Amino acid sequence: MADWQTLSDRVNRVEPSATLAVDTKAKAMKASGIDVIGFGAGEPNFPTPDYVVVAAAKACRDPRNHRYTPTPGLPPLREAIANKTLRDSGYEVDPAQVVVTNGGKQAVYEALQVLINHGDEVIIPAPYWTTYPQAVKLAGGTPVEVLGDAEHGFEPSVEALEAARTPRTKAIMVNSPTNPTGAVWSEETMRAVGEWAVEHHIWVLSDEIYEHLTYDGAKTAYIGAVVPEVRDQLIVLNGVAKTYAMTGWRVGWLIGPEPVAKAAAKLQGHMTSNVADVSQQAALTAVAGSLDAVAAMRVAFDKRRTAIVAALNAIPGVECRTPRGAFYAFADVRALLGHPVGPKGSVASSSADLAALLLDEGHVAAVPGEAFGAPGFLRFSYALADDDLDEGMRRFRQWVG
Incomplete structure (x- = not known):
């Protein structure tokens, strides 16, 4: 862009969404043939309940809704x-x-x-x-x-x-x-x-x-x-x-x-x-x-919550409190910073560096704590399939070494 083609100060003050950035990069890696396990986006992996979809399909056919x-x-x-x-x-x-x-x-x-x-x-x-x-x-x-x-x-x-x-x-x-x-x-x-x-x-x-x-x-x-x-x-x-x-x-x-x-x-x-x-x-x-659909999803989320917290706490240098809501595990990874990690002995100076290394080398996507005002942490969404959760945690532990 030429010097005169400036953008507004308003938009220049704003930082991109870190969660969407991680999700976008993970999807791009998947599209290129890399098997990435994504813990980034906060998006339930369940389909929308059938009765809601049926109502929407019926509404589509009614010209009053056009x-x-x-x-x-x-x-x-x-x-x-x-x-x-x-x-x-x-x-x-x-x-x-x-x-x-x-x-x-x-x-x-x-x-x-x-x-x-x-x-x-x-x-x-x-x-x-x-x-x-x-x-x-x-x-x-x-x-x-x-x-x-x-x-x-x-x-x-x-x-x-x-x-x-x-x-x-x-x-x-x-x-x-x-x-x-x-x-x-x-x-x-x-x-x-x-x-x-x-x-x-x-x-x-x-x-x-x-x-x-x-x-x-x-x-x-x-x-x-x-x-x-x-x-x-x-x-x-x-x-x-x-x-x-x-x-x-x-x-x-x-x-x-x-x-x-x-x-x-x-x-x-x-x-x-x-x-x-x-x-x-x-x-x-x-x-x-009714809330029956969310009740069923909550049971599945609860199972995943237990699994991911146990898996994270089993990784040397990682600590994770048990969350009581939503579908995120917020892991303290400060003990992994400043020390060689991964098969290449890479050294991360921040949780943002650690997240980048984990994605590039371990093919596991998590969002760094800097995005949430809490450096030294990684956020893992457990709104993903059970098998993917288990495999992602296995990769993370193996990558840490």
């Missing part, structure tokens, strides 16, 4: 999401508070776009989903990371949040069950965070996409239920992708105070207009139905 829908979503779907919120979260919302988005990622983007002005700060507990800080930057804000370490279950303390708060603090991101650690925040932590946000007039963005994937008796604590006072400053982010194995259908939503919902719909009207009608019909069938 048109634009209202920008904030089909009214029956918005109503179903409101009913689902009452069922799962335990409190009422009006369908007018719901905006259906093209996946959960668009819900995150829109929520920040309608809240954040240039220079506003958003507190993001780390480890965090890699998109959060980038979406804050795109809104002109400044992400402020607050680490919750492994010794404390990756949960942030209110004292740490308060130390990070400034007059520019506008919002905090909450995510439980958590990507990348699989941590499930306790009700006590959720209450403390909610009450702190209410006291200091801070918006709460609660990403609840993994709400139904919990294990060992852990339960998702919904901040809007635990601290009812926070609802006037709460935006819930969710979708069907993880619960119903519908990542490719691209249906998410946000729920917020009605002025926020109207602002998000106004923004979406100039971006993507609406979510595809057929995808919304499929989501309606999923959201309005």
